[in-house]
Amino acid sequence: GLGSLQSGNETPLTPPMVTLQMLGGRKDKIRPGDVLGALTGEDGTARKFTREEVGKITVTDQSTYIAVDRRIAHEAVAKLTSGKVKGKAVKVRALDD
Numbered sequence: 001g002l003g004s005l006q007s008g009n010e011t012p013l014t015p016p017m018v019t020l021q022m023l024g025g026r027k028d029k030i031r032p033g034d035v036l037g038a039l040t041g042e043d044g045t046a047r048k049f050t051r052e053e054v055g056k057i058t059v060t061d062q063s064t065y066i067a068v069d070r071r072i073a074h075e076a077v078a079k080l081t082s083g084k085v086k087g088k089a090v091k092v093r094a095l096d097d
Helices: 032-040 070-082
Strands: 017-023 054-059 063-069 092-094
Touching: 017 070, 032 054, 032 063, 032 070, 063 070, 070 092
Parallel strands: none
Antiparallel strands: 017 063, 017 092, 054 063
16 A cells, blocks of 8 residues: 555655535636635634635536645635525535545
């Protein structure tokens, strides 16, 4: 397995970004700015994320893929799930956790 590539004293390498998948996309009139606004805007619940913590946002017909800093992935999922995008509640999950 991959374990043999690591010596005992090194921390495993984790990619800095995690991709979140949100249900809803172009068919729902969602634009990258809507998602960025939901993540970086003030909604009174979670903390605001900075532009540096949010990476590429890719909108397809049915889904939206959002790259976020691994350290904020769970918070970002919670913020999007508890908030609204385009006035609608959305379903979001992290793809590689």
